[in-house]
Amino acid sequence: MQRAAYQPKLPAALWGNVKAVMGAATQSVADQEEIKKLFPNTYGLPELTFVKADEAVAENKVFNVGVILSGGQAPGGHNVISGLFDGVKALNKENRLYGFLMGPGGLVDHNYVELTAEIIDEYRNTGGFDIIGSGRTKLEKPEQFEKGLEILTKLNISAVVIIGGDDSNTNACVLAEYYKAKNVPVQVIGCPKTIDGDLKNEQIETSFGFDTATKVYSEVIGNIMRDCNSAKKYWHFIKLMGRSASHIALECALQTQPNVCIISEEVEAKNLTLNQVVDQVAQVVVARAEQGNNYGIVLIPEGLIEFIPAIKALIAELNDMLAHNPEFAAMEAAAQRDYVLSHLSPANAEAFASLPMGVARQLTLDRDPHGNVQVSLIETEKLLSEMVGKRLAQLKEEKKYNGKFSPLHHFFGYEGRCAAPSNFDADYCYALGFNAAQLINCGCTGYMSSVRNLTKPSSEWICGGIPITMMMNIERRHGELKPVIKKALVELDGAPFKAFAAHREEWALNTCYIYPGPIQYFGPAEVCDQTTRTIFYEQNKD
Numbered sequence: 414m415q416r417a418a419y420q421p422k423l424p425a426a427l428w429g430n431v432k433a434v435m436g437a438a439t440q441s442v443a444d445q446e447e448i449k450k451l452f453p454n455t456y457g458l459p460e461l462t463f464v465k466a467d468e469a470v471a472e473n474k475v476f477n478v479g480v481i482l483s484g485g486q487a488p489g490g491h492n493v494i495s496g497l498f499d500g501v502k503a504l505n506k507e508n509r510l511y512g513f514l515m516g517p518g519g520l521v522d523h524n525y526v527e528l529t530a531e532i533i534d535e536y537r538n539t540g541g542f543d544i545i546g547s548g549r550t551k552l553e554k555p556e557q558f559e560k561g562l563e564i565l566t567k568l569n570i571s572a573v574v575i576i577g578g579d580d581s582n583t584n585a586c587v588l589a590e591y592y593k594a595k596n597v598p599v600q601v602i603g604c605p606k607t608i609d610g611d612l613k614n615e616q617i618e619t620s621f622g623f624d625t626a627t628k629v630y631s632e633v634i635g636n637i638m639r640d641c642n643s644a645k646k647y648w649h650f651i652k653l654m655g656r657s658a659s660h661i662a663l664e665c666a667l668q669t670q671p672n673v674c675i676i677s678e679e680v681e682a683k684n685l686t687l688n689q690v691v692d693q694v695a696q697v698v699v700a701r702a703e704q705g706n707n708y709g710i711v712l713i714p715e716g717l718i719e720f721i722p723a724i725k726a727l728i729a730e731l732n733d734m735l736a737h738n739p740e741f742a743a744m745e746a747a748a749q750r751d752y753v754l755s756h757l758s759p760a761n762a763e764a765f766a767s768l769p770m771g772v773a774r775q776l777t778l779d780r781d782p783h784g785n786v787q788v789s790l791i792e793t794e795k796l797l798s799e800m801v802g803k804r805l806a807q808l809k810e811e812k813k814y815n816g817k818f819s820p821l822h823h824f825f826g827y828e829g830r831c832a833a834p835s836n837f838d839a840d841y842c843y844a845l846g847f848n849a850a851q852l853i854n855c856g857c858t859g860y861m862s863s864v865r866n867l868t869k870p871s872s873e874w875i876c877g878g879i880p881i882t883m884m885m886n887i888e889r890r891h892g893e894l895k896p897v898i899k900k901a902l903v904e905l906d907g908a909p910f911k912a913f914a915a916h917r918e919e920w921a922l923n924t925c926y927i928y929p930g931p932i933q934y935f936g937p938a939e940v941c942d943q944t945t946r947t948i949f950y951e952q953n954k955d
């Protein structure tokens with residue numbers, strides 16, 4: 414009850430009357446000519462910042478808005494919607510908000526609900542996406558856009574807010590461009606969501622949900638560390654969600670100081686093989702055993718396997734092969750394996766054959782609708798600990814290791830995605846939603862809601878809109894070149910990674926665990942409102 418009554422703190426720029434200050438025209442982050450050709454109507458738009466105005470800039474017209482939750486759950490989604498609701502109602506109380514059900518598919522299939530004050534009040538400050546549900550239908554085809562337009566027209570909706578990750582925001586921009594090109598009066602605004610933390614750039618400091626999810630994982634990792642340090646008999650192999658990027662693993666490492674944290678981007682940059690990664694972990698186990706410590710904590714990003722260069726090349730060839738062979742999915746498992754082995758190039762066939770059967774099979778299963786391997790289903794933590802166990806057995810035979818190795822396995826992902834948002838995410842999400850209402854009021858389309866200056870108190874946050882085309886480049890997806898928002902991976906010359914790298918040797922040998930405990934919702938701001946170490950290091954650069 415108390416938490417439901419929490420009033421998210423709104424940035425001062427959004428209090429009362431607001432006016433938009435236009436920046437200079439923008440460019441995409443790469444491949445400018447191609448992106449410009451693909452988005453002639455939404456390319457090059459200016460960045461926009463909201464500032465307080467002394468009086469109302471214009472009479473606020475009545476408009477209806479649709480909202481969609483797209484992709485994986487992330488803490489704070491309900492606050493984006495409640496901020497959007499309060500924002501559109503503050504502009505004109507006649508405005509209505511409709512929620513499309515179970516993701517973008519709800520728009521195409523005309524499944525929706527009007528979000529009234531009673532519904533919204535039930536969900537304020539809660540985790541989850543259950544207010545309207547989420548889904549991964551990819552909005553990309555003109556037929557879908559036209560079906561969507563039918564219901565938007567029927568409900569008199571003139572703006573759609575898509576709350577999603579990099580792929581969903583890319584599609585939001587494709588939709589904005591389509592409607593603009595047709596001169597249809599429907600605006601499309603995106604909101605940066607994903608626990609993975611990989612939707613960020615110069616303009617978007619973080620995606621919502623990353624803060625809460627990493628705090629939840631760090632709490633549980635801390636609990637395991639304490640258990641581990643009490644019994645001193647297990648090695649815990651903990652896989653963490655995050656898809657390709659290792660931001661979650663890195664943030665949890667900065668919060669908890671484990672003995673090992675693998676960073677996929679480093680593995681790729683150093684061109685390491687799986688055996689070399691295994692060797693590195695085994696060396697830490699051996700070194701700790703020499704001090705009589707047969708226990709420890711290993712953090713593993715779920716996307717690791719995709720970053721081992723040999724496996725990355727294999728996945729790229731498999732992606733093309735699967736995209737062009739629709740009959741593959743109908744084959745028996747054994748026939749699929751033979752098919753793959755006989756159609757791959759020799760080097761990739763060798764890499765495929767060298768993987769444990771279960772992992773190899775996983776790489777050939779259905780991609781998600783955006784073409785991603787479903788890495789959350791691959792048991793990398795078991796694969797790694799099994800290989801480390803074998804390596805240690807070898808070392809034992811060679812009389813180079815004399816410890817005891819009892820591994821346990823964990824996977825933290827789903828348990829963090831629907832947690833009640835931290836104060837940071839509750840405030841950030843509410844501001845993103847409220848700000849989206851202002852972007853709609855200004856007539857923007859093809860923009861992402863942006864709230865910045867996030868290490869400062871929320872009253873000082875800077876609000877505005879960023880043209881989505883600005884974040885795009887061309888990448889190969891499903892065997893084709895496509896315009897997409899550039900995914901942010903961990904930068905090895907970035908301050909968060911450097912802070913980790915500066916300490917990891919000490920953390921490997923010594924037991925330096927930190928036990929962060931649960932998220933604090935009530936209490937002093939220094940305890941309750943602080944965001945991640947990642948943003949702290951990125952903005953303070955030390």
Ligand code: FBP
Binds near residue numbers: 655830
């Ligand atoms: P989004 O990119 O849609 O935010 O989803 C993130 C994520 O939680 C990844 O970390 C994870 O790999 C994936 O979703 C799992 O997908 P699903 O929910 O479909 O199992």
